[in-house]
Amino acid sequence: xxxxxxxxxxxxxGYNLDVPRLAFRGDAPAISPYYGLTIYGPYELPPEPPKxxxxxxxxxxxxxxxxxxxxxxxxxxxxxxFPRGFKDIFQLDVDVEMIDMNxxxxxxxxxxxxxxxxxxxxxxxxxxxxxxxxxxxxxxxxRGLYESLYTEVKYRFTIEGISSQVATYEVFSxxxxxxxxxxxxxxxxxxxxxxxxxxxxDRLNIPEDEATMIIGVGLSKVPLHxxxxxYVGFAxxxxxxxxxxxxxxxxxxYNKEDLPHMLKGLVYNVIYDVLKKYVVGKPKxxxxxxxxxxxxxxxxxxxxxxxxxxxxxxxxNTDVIPYLVKxxxxxxxxxxxxxxxxxxxxxxxxLVKVGTVIGLKEDLYLxxxxxxxxxxxxxxxxxxxxxxxxxxSPIIVSxxxxxxxxxxxxxxxLVKSVLYMARMxxxxxxxxxxxxxxxxxxxxELAYMTARLTYRLSQGGGNDINSLIPExxxxxxxxx
Amino acid sequence: MIKVSGFTINLFRVKANRLxxxxxxxxxxxxxxxxxxxxxxEHKYKxxxxxxxxxxxxxxxxxxxxxNEYEILTSDNIEYxxxxxxxxxxxxxxxxxxxxxxxxxxxxxEGKLFLPRNWFAYSQxxxxxxxxxxxxxxxxxxxxxxxxxxxxxxxxxxxxDRLYLLADLKLKRFNSLTLSNIxxxxxxxxxxxxxxxxxxxxxxxxxxxxxxxxxxxxNKVEDDKVEVIIGNERRSLSxxxxxxxxxxxxxxxxxxxxxxxxxxxxxELQRDLGRQRPKxxxxxxxxxxxxLLKETGVFPIRLSNVEYTxxxxxxIIFPRGxxxx
Numbered sequence: 001x002x003x004x005x006x007x008x009x010x011x012x013x014g015y016n017l018d019v020p021r022l023a024f025r026g027d028a029p030a031i032s033p034y035y036g037l038t039i040y041g042p043y044e045l046p047p048e049p050p051k052x053x054x055x056x057x058x059x060x061x062x063x064x065x066x067x068x069x070x071x072x073x074x075x076x077x078x079x080x081x082f083p084r085g086f087k088d089i090f091q092l093d094v095d096v097e098m099i100d101m102n103x104x105x106x107x108x109x110x111x112x113x114x115x116x117x118x119x120x121x122x123x124x125x126x127x128x129x130x131x132x133x134x135x136x137x138x139x140x141x142x143r144g145l146y147e148s149l150y151t152e153v154k155y156r157f158t159i160e161g162i163s164s165q166v167a168t169y170e171v172f173s174x175x176x177x178x179x180x181x182x183x184x185x186x187x188x189x190x191x192x193x194x195x196x197x198x199x200x201x202d203r204l205n206i207p208e209d210e211a212t213m214i215i216g217v218g219l220s221k222v223p224l225h226x227x228x229x230x231y232v233g234f235a236x237x238x239x240x241x242x243x244x245x246x247x248x249x250x251x252x253x254y255n256k257e258d259l260p261h262m263l264k265g266l267v268y269n270v271i272y273d274v275l276k277k278y279v280v281g282k283p284k285x286x287x288x289x290x291x292x293x294x295x296x297x298x299x300x301x302x303x304x305x306x307x308x309x310x311x312x313x314x315x316x317n318t319d320v321i322p323y324l325v326k327x328x329x330x331x332x333x334x335x336x337x338x339x340x341x342x343x344x345x346x347x348x349x350x351l352v353k354v355g356t357v358i359g360l361k362e363d364l365y366l367x368x369x370x371x372x373x374x375x376x377x378x379x380x381x382x383x384x385x386x387x388x389x390x391x392x393s394p395i396i397v398s399x400x401x402x403x404x405x406x407x408x409x410x411x412x413x414l415v416k417s418v419l420y421m422a423r424m425x426x427x428x429x430x431x432x433x434x435x436x437x438x439x440x441x442x443x444x445e446l447a448y449m450t451a452r453l454t455y456r457l458s459q460g461g462g463n464d465i466n467s468l469i470p471e472x473x474x475x476x477x478x479x480x
Numbered sequence: 481m482i483k484v485s486g487f488t489i490n491l492f493r494v495k496a497n498r499l500x501x502x503x504x505x506x507x508x509x510x511x512x513x514x515x516x517x518x519x520x521x522e523h524k525y526k527x528x529x530x531x532x533x534x535x536x537x538x539x540x541x542x543x544x545x546x547x548n549e550y551e552i553l554t555s556d557n558i559e560y561x562x563x564x565x566x567x568x569x570x571x572x573x574x575x576x577x578x579x580x581x582x583x584x585x586x587x588x589x590e591g592k593l594f595l596p597r598n599w600f601a602y603s604q605x606x607x608x609x610x611x612x613x614x615x616x617x618x619x620x621x622x623x624x625x626x627x628x629x630x631x632x633x634x635x636x637x638x639x640x641d642r643l644y645l646l647a648d649l650k651l652k653r654f655n656s657l658t659l660s661n662i663x664x665x666x667x668x669x670x671x672x673x674x675x676x677x678x679x680x681x682x683x684x685x686x687x688x689x690x691x692x693x694x695x696x697x698x699n700k701v702e703d704d705k706v707e708v709i710i711g712n713e714r715r716s717l718s719x720x721x722x723x724x725x726x727x728x729x730x731x732x733x734x735x736x737x738x739x740x741x742x743x744x745x746x747x748e749l750q751r752d753l754g755r756q757r758p759k760x761x762x763x764x765x766x767x768x769x770x771x772l773l774k775e776t777g778v779f780p781i782r783l784s785n786v787e788y789t790x791x792x793x794x795x796i797i798f799p800r801g802x803x804x805x
Contacts, residue, residue, distance in 0.1 A: 008796055141728060333758055390756060
């Protein structure tokens with residue numbers, strides 16, 4: 001029996017990972033996106049930026065007032081929350097044009113016709129659609145599979161090869177939300193224009209002559225016909241510095257029993273595309289870190305991933321090593337007496353530092369991605385502050401070791417890959433670490449879009465989902 | 481005195497009063513057969529059963545179970561044996577969890593606990609206090625209840641098998657926004673049917689259609705029936721099976737203005753309690769674990785020859801530099 005004094009004590013492996021720095025213009029390092037963007041500017045400008053942000057809104061229900069406030073903020077900034085405006089921060093010569101739409105054509109319960117009306121108004125107002133970026137103001141709606149105005153609007157523009165941004169009336173009509181939301185909105189617009197606001201300055205501990213790729217794999221269950229469930233897989237590829245490279249779907253929906261085969265093909269194609277298109281020279285080794293969430297990966301699916309890597313290794317005559325990392329939200333709560341974070345009133349928060357790792361079991365780790373986080377003030381000083389209300393839960397990171405694979409990266413390096421990808425948070429300025437890493441964060445949004453694309457495919461829209469996304473969109477993170 | 485602090489975590493020790501437990505065992509290797517056998521033992525023979533999919537710390541793969549009566553298994557020619565296994569071993573986490581499920585279900589049917597829809601799914605139990613913390617006024621369309629979400633976890637501590645209850649606390653808002661309730665209120669307010677139909681049309685609904693929840697639109701109300709549109713199909717459902725989604729802003733405005741239901745007080749309380757910092761959150765979890773699981777008699781739990789008790793102190797993790805694999 002155990003020592004009674006240690007009844008409530010768990011001695012478990014623990015690690016403190018440093019929150020990695022980000023790289024901005026001129027490869028200047030900074031902790032906070034706010035500091036990096038306002039002091040140095042973005043890492044890379046879009047290769048072909050549009051000339052106009054076309055702000056579309058229904059001409060009723062107070063939308064006009066909100067649209068005007070957004071336009072003014074984009075042009076001139078919004079106090080300290082978004083200083084100096086879009087042109088100055090993102091160094092792009094872009095105008096903002098307000099275009100109203102007849103409100104009789106705006107019906108939240110008829111997403112398809114409303115999305116069509118927005119698109120038509122956009123093409124009327126913008127003669128050269130490649131020179132305009134649509135920013136659409138509408139109501140907040142549940143993001144469902146088929147019934148959502150949000151998904152339908154995104155789909156309508158995407159299918160035409162146009163990246164778009166939605167802003168909701170509910171958020172931007174509320175002053176307390178407006179001030180915190182305006183900079184993140186502009187950040188997302190910049191990313192969807194093809195810009196890179198920042199990348200990771202710090203890297204995983206991997207030799208320079210070896211390449212690393214982080215692949216986020218998602219699976220979407222799509223209802224095609226009455227009661228028939230089929231699957232579509234998609235994969236996002238990132239480089240070790242956080243640079244997004246591509247998204248790829250398996251061409252057609254599959255039955256459940258064909259999942260291993262489908263995953264093998266998908267992962268093979270993604271690795272092949274990234275290595276062929278983006279990796280300069282022949283790396284000594286390629287580490288492929290697969291992040292996934294949701295469904296458990298069966299042994300057959302694990303073997304399929306391993307086989308895909310072995311196959312590509314043979315084709316390219318290099319060593320390709322796969323790693324499987326499952327990421328889940330948890331219901332654990334951790335409290336720390338030693339926190340450097342206090343609330344505005346000076347009260348102790350008991351929040352755990354972001355980057356704290358607890359080895360709960362062999363291969364299973366708790367990683368705190370929200371809590372007490374280092375930020376950089378406008379003078380460059382680094383301090384800790386809470387990044388969440390309440391008592392945020394750590395995420396669970398489990399490392400799946402596949403048979404017959406000779407591993408070179410240890411567990412902590414793989415947990416670090418999750419924290420590093422959580423740093424690539426292009427949806428927020430004030431929260432420097434996202435709860436979920438970018439590699440799997442958009443699985444749900446992509447699943448909705450996948451369902452919509454699959455529906456089009458089933459209506460005779462082609463024979464490969466990948467071909468439904470126009471070529472010019474493939475270089476930008478259009479789905480965030 | 482040197483103060484060494486660690487991390488407090490919402491894990492509560494589940495302690496067995498004996499080191500080994502007598503359980504039934506069926507040797508199986510195939511995952512599909514293991515799952516099918518568990519289903520059969522639980523549904524046909526009312527046993528509690530757990531899977532062991534591969535060999536782990538001396539446990540062979542197969543199904544481990546506890547029944548009230550074993551004779552019927554023998555008379556039905558089910559081949560099984562008895563085994564004495566570590567009472568805190570990995571497979572026992574499933575059996576302890578399912579024993580908790582049984583007790584919680586009993587207390588739910590007696591009205592001592594409130595069990596929401598899908599209260600037991602994916603190895604997770606949700607059980608709520610029977611008394612609501614607060615109701616919205618005047619129609620009590622919303623109720624705020626403290627709910628515990630529970631899992632049983634197995635950990636190896638200094639090579640010792642241990643079981644823990646992982647408990648979280650959520651303040652859940654339940655609504656009774658069925659169209660039968662809403663139409664009743666609107667009629668009491670003196671609206672005629674054409675106006676009621678007009679007010680109801682511009683919202684999102686969930687329809688319970690042959691026990692499945694699907695999103696739907698409301699076309700018109702006729703007596704206690706509602707004509708709804710599911711996909712492209714028109715259907716007639718009972719007004720009790722059509723539920724308003726209260727989240728969009730215009731629907732919230734409808735609830736506050738047309739139905740005159742005050743929901744902001746319920747929301748504020750929910751928000752305040754949801755903003756508890758970790759130390760206070762874990763204290764609250766501990767209090768509700770005591771109230772909902774100990775005072776109601778969920779614990780102690782008896783499985784075969786072993787009694788499991790729940791320790792009320794949350795665990796404290798002291799991190800040590802780990803060996804990296």
